[in-house]
Amino acid sequence: MFAKLLSIALLAGSAFAGFNSNKLGQHAVQTLLQYGRPILGDYSACDSGLCNWMSKFPDDLPIVHMNIPGVHDTQTWNYSQATQDSLKHITASGITGDVAHQPVAAEYFRCQDQPIFEMLNGGIRAFDLRYAFDPLNSTLVFYHSAALQSETATVQDILYGFYHWLDEHPTEAVFLSFMYEGSTTQWAQNDVNVQQMLYDTLTNDVAKEYISPIKDRFGTLGDVRGKITLLRRFTLNLLPVSAEATIPGVHFPPSNWTDNSPDIRLVYNQATNATAFIEDYYEIGLPNGAGAELNIQWKFNATTNHLELAASDEFKDSLFWSFASSEHDDDVPNAETPMIMALGNGTDVPGVNQKLLPWLQERKGSRWGIVMFDFFGDVDGLIEAFIGM
Numbered sequence: 001m002f003a004k005l006l007s008i009a010l011l012a013g014s015a016f017a018g019f020n021s022n023k024l025g026q027h028a029v030q031t032l033l034q035y036g037r038p039i040l041g042d043y044s045a046c047d048s049g050l051c052n053w054m055s056k057f058p059d060d061l062p063i064v065h066m067n068i069p070g071v072h073d074t075q076t077w078n079y080s081q082a083t084q085d086s087l088k089h090i091t092a093s094g095i096t097g098d099v100a101h102q103p104v105a106a107e108y109f110r111c112q113d114q115p116i117f118e119m120l121n122g123g124i125r126a127f128d129l130r131y132a133f134d135p136l137n138s139t140l141v142f143y144h145s146a147a148l149q150s151e152t153a154t155v156q157d158i159l160y161g162f163y164h165w166l167d168e169h170p171t172e173a174v175f176l177s178f179m180y181e182g183s184t185t186q187w188a189q190n191d192v193n194v195q196q197m198l199y200d201t202l203t204n205d206v207a208k209e210y211i212s213p214i215k216d217r218f219g220t221l222g223d224v225r226g227k228i229t230l231l232r233r234f235t236l237n238l239l240p241v242s243a244e245a246t247i248p249g250v251h252f253p254p255s256n257w258t259d260n261s262p263d264i265r266l267v268y269n270q271a272t273n274a275t276a277f278i279e280d281y282y283e284i285g286l287p288n289g290a291g292a293e294l295n296i297q298w299k300f301n302a303t304t305n306h307l308e309l310a311a312s313d314e315f316k317d318s319l320f321w322s323f324a325s326s327e328h329d330d331d332v333p334n335a336e337t338p339m340i341m342a343l344g345n346g347t348d349v350p351g352v353n354q355k356l357l358p359w360l361q362e363r364k365g366s367r368w369g370i371v372m373f374d375f376f377g378d379v380d381g382l383i384e385a386f387i388g389m
């Protein structure tokens with residue numbers, strides 16, 4: 001039960017090297033998970049319901065025919081004003097630039113309110129992860145724009161958490177979207193050192209045990225049970241060509257991902273012309289003063305229009321990937337934060353998630369593809385309706 005994660009501890013050079021007992025194995029696992037706790041949360045056992053919902057589907061089901069619930073800006077669940085304030089000794093230092101570069105209020109950056117382990121147990125299988133170097137340019141950590149999410153939790157730490165969860169839930173498959181986050185520290189750049197560290201992290205010996213080797217195509221559920229499929233929203237253009245040739249997963253070149261668009265058509269396999277249909281209309285472009293109701297309606301319309309195309313037979317063997325997440329932080333006098341867009345204003349205006357629930361329930365049995373949500377757990381039944389359970 002603990003063999004794989006114990007091997008991780010040994011490879012990481014932990015204090016447990018040279019030992020091989022279940023007791024020490026358990027301690028090694030808990031030590032590794034503790035490093036990633038600010039992003040992962042606390043691990044808890046779960047063996048029913050949404051924890052293992054993929055077990056109810058056959059091995060020969062194509063991934064592109066499935067409904068895979070996901071989360072946008074996964075790492076932001078623990079980002080409160082207290083978190084932001086606690087990191088000021090780093091983010092307000094000369095390392096990260098002057099005061100003008102520092103984050104605005106925390107609510108503008110927070111898109112989730114559950115940790116990764118809770119998300120996994122709640123049925124989420126696709127995760128949007130935004131990485132960059134820490135302020136000392138020493139390791140890969142998580143950001144949302146200039147908002148550093150944790151001083152300590154690294155990309156490698158978070159992968160350990162996914163590995164452990166998959167050990168306990170071998171019927172499930174996980175999809176990790178990695179994207180370099182710009183606008184972090186003042187002098188940060190996606191340089192050769194960042195790219196090399198990411199490549200090494202995703203291709204080391206332990207990663208090879210858990211990350212599916214399938215490249216630039218989507219197979220069947222049986223192909224990837226117990227595995228991670230990389231959705232690569234990054235390009236290793238500063239490394240030798242062998243890096244792009246050997247890293248697994250499906251490549252979504254950032255240069256081909258149209259910014260803030262309700263209709264992106266991106267070819268991810270040139271040989272087969274395999275195309276992903278993507279809706280990523282995240283910043284509503286209404287004039288200031290439009291208010292929450294109209295901003296939410298525009299986002300709801302963009303998302304459901306894309307889902308209707310996914311449900312049609314026109315492109316039934318193509319990947320559909322939609323984002324139900326959005327914001328209009330610049331609206332005045334009242335900003336539409338990610339939470340307001342997802343959950344409404346708390347009184348008379350429902351959010352995108354509340355509007356989606358009955359819409360999905362009325363269309364049970366349809367294919368939607370991958371959909372990334374903000375604050376998914378605050379609307380009871382949303383994930384069940386999306387999956388079709």
